Amino acid sequence: MLPDAITQLVAVFAKLPGVGPRSAERIALHLVQTDVPLVKQLADTILHARDKIQLCTTCGALTEKSPCRICDDARRDASLLCIVERAVDILSVEKSGTFRGKFHVLGGKISPLDGVEPDDLRIAELEKRLAHEPVREIVIALGTDVEGDATSFYLAKRLARSGLMVSRIAYGLPAGSGLEFADELTLSRALEGRREML
Amino acid sequence: MTGSATGLVLRARPLTETSLVLHWLTPEFGRMATVAKGARRPQSPFFGKVDLFYLADLSFHRSRRSDLHTLREVGLRETHPALRQNMDRLRLAAYATAFIEQATETETPLPDVYELLRDFLACLCRQPASPQLLFAFELKLLRELGLDPGQAETGLAAGTKKIAGILAEKEWETGLRLKLTGAQTTELGRFLQGFLGIHLNRVPKGRAAALAGAMDADSPAR
Numbered sequence: 116m117l118p119d120a121i122t123q124l125v126a127v128f129a130k131l132p133g134v135g136p137r138s139a140e141r142i143a144l145h146l147v148q149t150d151v152p153l154v155k156q157l158a159d160t161i162l163h164a165r166d167k168i169q170l171c172t173t174c175g176a177l178t179e180k181s182p183c184r185i186c187d188d189a190r191r192d193a194s195l196l197c198i199v200e201r202a203v204d205i206l207s208v209e210k211s212g213t214f215r216g217k218f219h220v221l222g223g224k225i226s227p228l229d230g231v232e233p234d235d236l237r238i239a240e241l242e243k244r245l246a247h248e249p250v251r252e253i254v255i256a257l258g259t260d261v262e263g264d265a266t267s268f269y270l271a272k273r274l275a276r277s278g279l280m281v282s283r284i285a286y287g288l289p290a291g292s293g294l295e296f297a298d299e300l301t302l303s304r305a306l307e308g309r310r311e312m313l
Numbered sequence: 314m315t316g317s318a319t320g321l322v323l324r325a326r327p328l329t330e331t332s333l334v335l336h337w338l339t340p341e342f343g344r345m346a347t348v349a350k351g352a353r354r355p356q357s358p359f360f361g362k363v364d365l366f367y368l369a370d371l372s373f374h375r376s377r378r379s380d381l382h383t384l385r386e387v388g389l390r391e392t393h394p395a396l397r398q399n400m401d402r403l404r405l406a407a408y409a410t411a412f413i414e415q416a417t418e419t420e421t422p423l424p425d426v427y428e429l430l431r432d433f434l435a436c437l438c439r440q441p442a443s444p445q446l447l448f449a450f451e452l453k454l455l456r457e458l459g460l461d462p463g464q465a466e467t468g469l470a471a472g473t474k475k476i477a478g479i480l481a482e483k484e485w486e487t488g489l490r491l492k493l494t495g496a497q498t499t500e501l502g503r504f505l506q507g508f509l510g511i512h513l514n515r516v517p518k519g520r521a522a523a524l525a526g527a528m529d530a531d532s533p534a535r
Contacts, residue, residue: 133330225400227407227519228324228365260325261365264397289355298361300392 121147170202173244175220175237177202185217192216194251198241198270200224200258208256216254219244224257224266233269245274255283315385317372318342321430322365323410327353335363335384337371340424344417347373347384362387366396366406366434380420393438401442401526408523409433409450415517416458425457436485442530444498445480447523449488451505452481460512462505469504473497477504498528 117125121143128139146154170176171183178184185191185205195216199205202220222237244250255270257263271281286304288297297305320337323344328334333352337345352359362369363384368391374383396403409430417423433450440446455461463478476497480488493501502524509516 135329227400227404227522228410230518232522261397261403265400265403268398269400292355296356299389300394301361 170220174205174218175202175222175240176205176218193249195254196244196248196250196252197254197256199256200263204256214254216252221257221266224262225269226262228262233273238270238273241274245276245279250279252280252282255281257283259286314375315372316342316375316382317370319368319370319390320345321427321434322363322367322369323414325363325365331357333359333363334381338413338423338427338430339371340427341422343421343423343426344414344419345382346380346419347371347382349384349387352384359384359387362389364392366393367391368393368431368434391435393434395438396434399442399530401523401530402437404519404523404526405437405442405447405450406434408447408517408519409454411519412451412454412517415513415515416454426454429453429457432485436489440486440489442527443489444502444524444527445489445491445493446485447527448477448501448505449480449485451509452477455508455512456481460508462508467504469500470497473500473504477501 117140124143124146125136125139128134128142129136131139134142146157167179168177169179169181171178171186172181173186174183176183176185192215195214196219197208197214197216198219198221199208200221200223205218205220208214208218219241220237221241223231223235225231225233225236253270253274255267257267267283271283274281285308286301287308288294288301288305294302318337318339318341320339320342322335323338324334324336326334326336328348331351331353333349335347335349335352337347339345349357349359349363351357352363354360367389370388370390372385374385376382393406396406413426413430417426429450433446437446452462456463461481463474463481467474467477469477476491476493479491506516506520509520
């Protein structure tokens, strides 16, 4: 039987993403047997990060100061704007190392089943940016599930205006995988979106 | 114990970082939920095969302790791609789901309701969203539930009542060929809203947005 304090700690850790009950117990037992200064440092670091991190008022990214580093970077291509669903998606696009434009976080996707409508997302903020920034192309980089796709089509229609190109990232096979592992939809879209090689 | 069925995915929700809970509508087991372990991993055999309103053959391990069964295999039949490309259609499909969820019990055979939704989604992929389609679904489902408004004192104008009868009884495409005036659309829409509110205690979620989208999509200005 664990003491109450440890049980409470396990319950808190088990709420974290990717942490199951066994991992939560392991972390809690480790922490209560660790040197107090180290535990204090961990607690302070978590509180400090939570306190400092905010959403960029321009793009919606996670940042310590607003506007964020990407919005403030004059070397980035201001004519290119990539729309992502969540702030963490910016990290995925940045890791690819191929996008040099700016970002806009939508904050979710339209989900009629869950009652998420366009007004619940940062679409009005996006339209304001289009009015004030020299954006010439929007790259929609949302998920490819039914609601992600429907949101992409909705945005393409709503944002359409002269002088603005609206594109979306390509569908296709993951790098390093064979055709036998591809699902029918991905494969049919990859075929539809095929490109001339030479 | 294992089971198998053909079903439509009504909802897909993350359970863990890698797994999904899928809510199905099947003829034999009615509304049921399965966990698709690892379905969010790119290497998973479920990856790309389970999403909203997909029609698929499924096999599952029955849980003895809960209503959450374990999905074993999925064979994709139909993805209803038109729902991905049009928010008005997706709203109608979402409303149909909300209506079914509100009006039916889980784990109870629902062969007629399953067929109704399957045919509705197929029709929704062939036809643009329209108020007629929404009304036809409502009227047909109400009939399945034994709540046929045609038997009640509706107070509808004769023309609107006749339209309601055709939408309830005839094939989907027959009903969609009907041209409703703005007044008839408003009258039938209000009547059904009141009827649903009384007989289901509350109007299923998403009706107003689905109807507004359908009217907008159906308007000649578009």
